Amino acid sequence: MNMKSAYQKSLQMIKELNIQDEKEYNKLLHNYLLLNIESLKYISQTRSFKKIIKLAKEVA
Numbered sequence: 001m002n003m004k005s006a007y008q009k010s011l012q013m014i015k016e017l018n019i020q021d022e023k024e025y026n027k028l029l030h031n032y033l034l035l036n037i038e039s040l041k042y043i044s045q046t047r048s049f050k051k052i053i054k055l056a057k058e059v060a
Contacts, residue, residue: 001033007043010034014056022049 001009013034019025022037029036037049044052 003035003043006033006035007040010040011052011056011059014053019053019056025049 009032013019013028013032014025017024017028019028025034025037028034035043040052041047041049044055046052046055
């Protein structure tokens, strides 16, 4: 799995499971092949997980 597909899958899971905070997202990391929060922030070029959630709802 490349970074682009991992990023898209991570955003899709945030949207589908209606993730609201970092704690909920971290619980998913153990069961799915998702990017960690720091990687999501780096790729999204933001420091806020709330902005990533908003992006996931718009894009994925």
